[in-house]
Amino acid sequence: MxxxxxxxxxxxxxxxNSMCTELSIPLAxxxxxxxQKELLNKWNEMGTDEPVLxxxxxxxxYAPKDFLEVLINLRNPNYENGDSHSFRTHLGLIQxxxxxxxIPELKxxxxxxxxxxxxxxxxxxxxxxxxxxENEHVRIGQKVLSEQDSAAAQQYIRQxxxxxxxxxxxxxxxxxxxxxxDILYYEQLKTNVIxxxxxxxxxxxxxxxxxxxxxxxxxxxxxxxxQVLLCFSRDTSVLGHFAYSSASPPKSYxxxxxxxxxxxxxxxxxxxxxxxxxxxxxxxxxxxxxEPSKLYQIFREMYVRFFFRLHSIxxxxxxIVSLCLLFETLLQTYLPQLxxxxxxxxAQPLRISFKWMVRAFSGYLATDQLLLLWDRILGYNSLEIxxxxxxxxxxxxxxxxxxxxxxxxxxxxLADLSTLKVMPLLQIFLFATVT
Amino acid sequence: MSRVSVPCHVxxxxxxxxxxxxxxxxxxxxxxxxxxxxxxxxxxxxxIMFKNYYTAFLTxxxxxxxxxxxxxxxxxxxxxxCLMPDPHSEEGAQEYVSLFKHQMLCDMGKVLELRLIxxxxxxxxxxxxxxxxxxxxxxxxxxxxxxxxxxxxxxxxEQPAPLLEGLPDPSRVSSEVQQMWALTEMIRASHTSTRIGxxxxxxxxxxxxxxxx
Numbered sequence: 001m002x003x004x005x006x007x008x009x010x011x012x013x014x015x016x017n018s019m020c021t022e023l024s025i026p027l028a029x030x031x032x033x034x035x036q037k038e039l040l041n042k043w044n045e046m047g048t049d050e051p052v053l054x055x056x057x058x059x060x061x062y063a064p065k066d067f068l069e070v071l072i073n074l075r076n077p078n079y080e081n082g083d084s085h086s087f088r089t090h091l092g093l094i095q096x097x098x099x100x101x102x103i104p105e106l107k108x109x110x111x112x113x114x115x116x117x118x119x120x121x122x123x124x125x126x127x128x129x130x131x132x133x134e135n136e137h138v139r140i141g142q143k144v145l146s147e148q149d150s151a152a153a154q155q156y157i158r159q160x161x162x163x164x165x166x167x168x169x170x171x172x173x174x175x176x177x178x179x180x181x182d183i184l185y186y187e188q189l190k191t192n193v194i195x196x197x198x199x200x201x202x203x204x205x206x207x208x209x210x211x212x213x214x215x216x217x218x219x220x221x222x223x224x225x226x227q228v229l230l231c232f233s234r235d236t237s238v239l240g241h242f243a244y245s246s247a248s249p250p251k252s253y254x255x256x257x258x259x260x261x262x263x264x265x266x267x268x269x270x271x272x273x274x275x276x277x278x279x280x281x282x283x284x285x286x287x288x289x290x291e292p293s294k295l296y297q298i299f300r301e302m303y304v305r306f307f308f309r310l311h312s313i314x315x316x317x318x319x320i321v322s323l324c325l326l327f328e329t330l331l332q333t334y335l336p337q338l339x340x341x342x343x344x345x346x347a348q349p350l351r352i353s354f355k356w357m358v359r360a361f362s363g364y365l366a367t368d369q370l371l372l373l374w375d376r377i378l379g380y381n382s383l384e385i386x387x388x389x390x391x392x393x394x395x396x397x398x399x400x401x402x403x404x405x406x407x408x409x410x411x412x413x414l415a416d417l418s419t420l421k422v423m424p425l426l427q428i429f430l431f432a433t434v435t
Numbered sequence: 436m437s438r439v440s441v442p443c444h445v446x447x448x449x450x451x452x453x454x455x456x457x458x459x460x461x462x463x464x465x466x467x468x469x470x471x472x473x474x475x476x477x478x479x480x481x482x483i484m485f486k487n488y489y490t491a492f493l494t495x496x497x498x499x500x501x502x503x504x505x506x507x508x509x510x511x512x513x514x515x516x517c518l519m520p521d522p523h524s525e526e527g528a529q530e531y532v533s534l535f536k537h538q539m540l541c542d543m544g545k546v547l548e549l550r551l552i553x554x555x556x557x558x559x560x561x562x563x564x565x566x567x568x569x570x571x572x573x574x575x576x577x578x579x580x581x582x583x584x585x586x587x588x589x590x591x592x593e594q595p596a597p598l599l600e601g602l603p604d605p606s607r608v609s610s611e612v613q614q615m616w617a618l619t620e621m622i623r624a625s626h627t628s629t630r631i632g633x634x635x636x637x638x639x640x641x642x643x644x645x646x647x648x
Contacts, residue, residue, distance in 0.1 A: 010647055013645045013647060014647075016645060017644045017645050020644060021644070026641070026642065027642040027644065027645070028641065028642045029641060030641070076525070077561075078488075078489055078560050078561050078562060078563075079559060079560065079561070080558065080559050080560065080561055096525070097523060097524045097525055097559065098524060098525050098526075099520075099521055099524040099525065099526045192634070234634065236634050250645045250646075251645070251646045252642045252644065252645050252646055253642070253646060254641060254642065255641040255642060258646075264646075265634060265642070266634065267642055267645060269634030315525060
């Protein structure tokens with residue numbers, strides 16, 4: 001796995017280097033003083049600013065489907081792949097035999113989502129009188145917040161978080177408190193942004209313009225996204241997460257000092273090269289936090305705890321490889337006819353659901369549903385729920401999918417998820433399907 | 436407790452299989468590795484450490500030195516130790532494992548030879564073995580220190596000397612100095628570990644290209 005991650009990283013570096021040489025733009029340069037002043041003045045409205053460079057020249061370093069191709073080609077050299085029709089080959093795209101949970105194990109893991117427990121997202125709809133569950137749940141939430149008990153908050157949020165309490169609960173679970181030194185740290189990052197101009201900034205601009213600005217829900221937050229993502233690229237404390245990630249940060253040398261270790265630096269300073277859709281990790285958080293330094297801290301913590309696993313190759317149970325395998329296994333085991341049919345028409349289900357999982361469904365679900373889903377990610381400290389939801393969506397639209405005859409038609413059936421209600425889907429798939 | 440590595444000679448793996456190895460289709464599911472200690476006298480085994488490579492179950496047999504002239508017998512000291520909870524999946528397949536004396540079924544006092552029996556029942560894997568095998572015996576015990584007499588037999592409190600005129604009370608001074616010293620120690624010990632966050636070298640962040648190494 002580490003070898004695969006290493007060669008994937010090399011590919012990304014080559015792509016970035018070639019973009020650099022083709023466009024003759026330096027990876028990093030110091031901004032002249034005039035430009036610094038101008039940027040400082042326009043800090044709060046970078047969205048309206050016309051970027052100096054023509055953004056059409058840039059292409060994203062990679063898109064999720066490139067990453068999927070790499071994952072599909074992962075092979076264990078010690079694994080017997082054999083001829084294509086023996087019982088050993090996997091029917092799905094992922095060919096690595098990692099251990100994933102099956103439905104009985106998932107039922108036990110997600111026991112608080114069961115049919116007998118109240119859920120926000122199910123039991124707070126208008127038909128259900130609030131005295132049954134919602135009022136009591138809100139009261140418990142307020143108590144948890146007043147006690148400032150992080151572990152209790154994590155347990156509590158498994159049943160969903162009331163909208164009014166969500167921002168504080170997430171901050172409590174992620175251990176974010178806005179101390180003066182945190183605000184100062186953010187201001188220092190802002191100064192770093194103003195002083196140095198990075199090639200990665202243009203990639204961020206392009207990504208925001210392509211994704212979040214085109215989205216009906218998130219375009220209003222465009223300026224916030226720049227403020228968070230540009231500062232994120234300069235934050236060296238993010239380098240700490242490479243200690244438990246299978247990825248490594250890209251290295252470079254100061255101009256003219258190639259090979260000298262004293263002049264080796266990481267590029268970008270936080271070691272993370274953004275890909276197409278990266279800004280969608282930040283966009284939903286803008287609904288909860290309006291103060292830039294707090295928004296920044298929450299995003300950074302969410303990234304180093306969860307989101308980094310969605311775009312690096314590792315055998316971790318919450319890593320993207322395990323999520324893909326979990327999705328395929330669930331579908332094969334519990335909807336074998338659908339899986340077989342889709343495979344026959346050349347529409348491998350993972351090709352459709354991969355982009356949902358890599359973005360943690362951001363931009364695909366309605367925002368209130370997305371936030372309910374991310375509540376559970378925080379509560380269970382695991383991303384496995386993304387794979388379960390993906391399988392549940394396929395199960396929900398199974399009847400329509402059985403009638404399609406091409407990949408394009410299958411994609412059309414699953415193109416619009418904005419009307420889906422996340423919690424009933426998960427409950428039905430996990431607890432109410434006859435196996 | 437310190438440990439000392441024992442040089443060992445690991446013989447090649449021998450596959451156990453029913454029938455002829457060359458003509459039968461399947462792969463062996465049982466491998467045997469013999470470990471001898473040619474240059475070392477019979478020793479007390481402390482720890483066995485190795486890196487697993489897709490072995491599911493491990494059994495260890497040991498042959499010990501007996502004082503009488505009876506031939507030494509093979510005794511099983513570890514039976515079917517599970518290295519991979521699910522032999523068909525990757526969990527535990529490439530982990531580093533340490534086995535200690537107290538996990539063994541018998542006393543490991545005078546080890547002559549070890550035999551590791553590896554089992555992998557799943558047909559999915561092309562090969563399996565254990566790598567980087569290291570055997571440790573108990574190191575020398577740390578020398579016991581004899582406490583000086585005045586530590587183990589503290590003298591009873593002496594009467595404080597009478598105060599000289601004009602000088603502050605020595606016990607008060609000493610307690611205050613002690614407090615100050617404790618404060619300086621605290622400050623020295625709690626130097627902040629937060630990084631300044633500089634990513635440039637002397638203010639310069641002019642980069643050419645990314646490096647591939």
